[in-house]
Amino acid sequence: MPELTAAVERRSLVIEVGGVPVRVNTTDPRFLVMLQNRYAGFLSDSGQPDIEFDVTLAPPISANPEAEVQVTQRQGRWCLTRGDFGAEWEPATRRGWIRQSPNPYSLDSVLRIVHTLVLARQGGFLMHSASAIRNGKAFLFAGVSGAGKTTISRLAPSDATLLTDEISYVRKQGGGYVAFGTPFTGELAKVGENVSAPVATLYLLAQGPENRIDPVPDGEAARSLLANVLFFAEDEALVQSTFHSAFEFVSRVPVSRLTFVPDARVWELIR
Amino acid sequence: MSKLYVARNPRVAARSLDGEMMIMSGRDSTLFTLNKTATILWQAADGATPLDEIVEHKICPEFDVEPAEALKDAETLARELASHEILQVSEQPIAPRNAASGESR
Numbered sequence: 001m002p003e004l005t006a007a008v009e010r011r012s013l014v015i016e017v018g019g020v021p022v023r024v025n026t027t028d029p030r031f032l033v034m035l036q037n038r039y040a041g042f043l044s045d046s047g048q049p050d051i052e053f054d055v056t057l058a059p060p061i062s063a064n065p066e067a068e069v070q071v072t073q074r075q076g077r078w079c080l081t082r083g084d085f086g087a088e089w090e091p092a093t094r095r096g097w098i099r100q101s102p103n104p105y106s107l108d109s110v111l112r113i114v115h116t117l118v119l120a121r122q123g124g125f126l127m128h129s130a131s132a133i134r135n136g137k138a139f140l141f142a143g144v145s146g147a148g149k150t151t152i153s154r155l156a157p158s159d160a161t162l163l164t165d166e167i168s169y170v171r172k173q174g175g176g177y178v179a180f181g182t183p184f185t186g187e188l189a190k191v192g193e194n195v196s197a198p199v200a201t202l203y204l205l206a207q208g209p210e211n212r213i214d215p216v217p218d219g220e221a222a223r224s225l226l227a228n229v230l231f232f233a234e235d236e237a238l239v240q241s242t243f244h245s246a247f248e249f250v251s252r253v254p255v256s257r258l259t260f261v262p263d264a265r266v267w268e269l270i271r
Numbered sequence: 272m273s274k275l276y277v278a279r280n281p282r283v284a285a286r287s288l289d290g291e292m293m294i295m296s297g298r299d300s301t302l303f304t305l306n307k308t309a310t311i312l313w314q315a316a317d318g319a320t321p322l323d324e325i326v327e328h329k330i331c332p333e334f335d336v337e338p339a340e341a342l343k344d345a346e347t348l349a350r351e352l353a354s355h356e357i358l359q360v361s362e363q364p365i366a367p368r369n370a371a372s373g374e375s376r
Binding site for chain 2: 223226237
């Protein structure tokens with residue numbers, strides 16, 4: 001008797017950012033290729049992912065496709081929703097699901113959110129900043145939109161390795177912090193290199209008539225850092241944890257103001 | 272006139288650095304930086320000491336201001352901080368289990 005149903009083949013890839021492997025399962029081969037291209041430098045062959053998502057492709061779940069992201073926790077499960085996706089993730093089982101349309105941007109957002117949740121438990125964070133490695137040291141360049149993150153990234157010399165022009169990935173390791181490359185891009189639309197290095201300095205960007213570096217008082221440093229850290233979750237414990245992580249960071253990593261003229265000579269100061 | 276009691280909201284994160292008190296709402300991650308008066312009020316807000324005593328013993332010695340005027344300003348400030356859920360305000364003492372310590376770490 002012939003089989004009345006056929007098994008649907010499940011296809012997977014593992015996206016590893018910041019040393020956290022995330023397996024993504026899909027039944028759609030075209031979506032898989034889309035993800036392989038999007039995360040080309042961040043694919044891993046890890047057999048033991050920290051997190052695993054089953055992705056179901058479907059039309060937008062919300063009546064309002066522009067609806068803002070909401071991240072809430074209930075009974076040990078994180079619930080992530082935005083106009084273009086819905087997702088759940090249970091850290092205890094390491095598993096979750098995503099329901100989204102076939103585009104790479106929804107998954108990108110889910111990954112950013114999940115990484116902020118993972119990092120918050122470990123004293124790290126994602127932050128709005130460009131970052132690059134030079135001479136084995138990582139430098140972060142934080143600032144609001146228009147402060148110069150894209151410009152400083154574009155001006156980076158050939159001996160600097162760009163980690164990101166938009167979202168820096170910062171993990172606490174030992175007594176210091178390490179910055180990792182990310183596939184999360186900004187205006188430069190250039191995926192960062194999948195490498196890491198200890199964070200040497202956080203620069204607060206400002207554009208001005210000359211290139212100079214000035215010290216920043218600790219209070220201002222903490223305030224500026226917190227203004228650039230990504231918060232998604234409406235969760236008191238997580239907010240408190242990230243708040244204290246920011247103070248821990250400024251107590252261990254030098255923070256300076258980098259005023260720069262938008263030309264390549266600014267990198268003579270960054271070594 | 273009834274007494275007013277103030278207590279730190281345990282649901283916020285707080286840190287003092289370089290003399291600046293920074294507080295983040297656990298609800299929506301809004302960051303507040305308190306001025307000197309608000310910092311004194313925050314640090315003294317134990318839920319048990321009436322506001323007029325905080326003003327008399329902690330605020331007036333720091334500023335050249337009349338106690339009655341200082342109390343009026345402190346009430347306004349306390350209610351403003353309460354509107355941001357930084358402080359709790361009550362006409363009764365506020366139980367310790369509902370009040371935070373001076374810094375949440």
